[in-house]
Amino acid sequence: MYDICNYDAYFVQKCDAVGVLGLVPEQKLTTVIRMLAYGSSADQVDEISRMGKSTTLEALVRFRDAIETLYTRDYLHRPTPRDLQRVLQKAEARGFPGMIGSIDCMHWQWKNCPTIWQGDYRNRKG
Secondary structure, three states: OOOHHHHHHHHOOOOOOOEEOOOOOOOOHHHHHHHHHHOOOOOHHHHHOOOOOHHHHHHHHHHHHHHHHHOOOOOOOOOHHHHHHHHHHEEEEEEEOOOOOOOOOOHHOOOOOOOHHHHHOOOOOO
């Protein structure tokens, strides 16, 4: 939050022309992260966040720009051989030797899967 607020003053709480305080950074960022995490639309989060649709969408665009600018060099780059080795070691320790990328979970038995979710996580063959 601090990195993003320092990068883009849009996320900093300000007073409007009448002197009323605007939205806090936590409010804008929580709304954006909620949209990204749950795949929600701006209309779905407007009542929870008490932000208008246009404000929510602008916050989303500015958040994306800030993340891309601030973290591309360190986190959003092609993996180096060292990065790949570290990922392979972690994956092997967790029982997925040779895994790079995502796992197709439909091929694994979910013995501890809550009963209510069992039908949601099956492939077309059952």
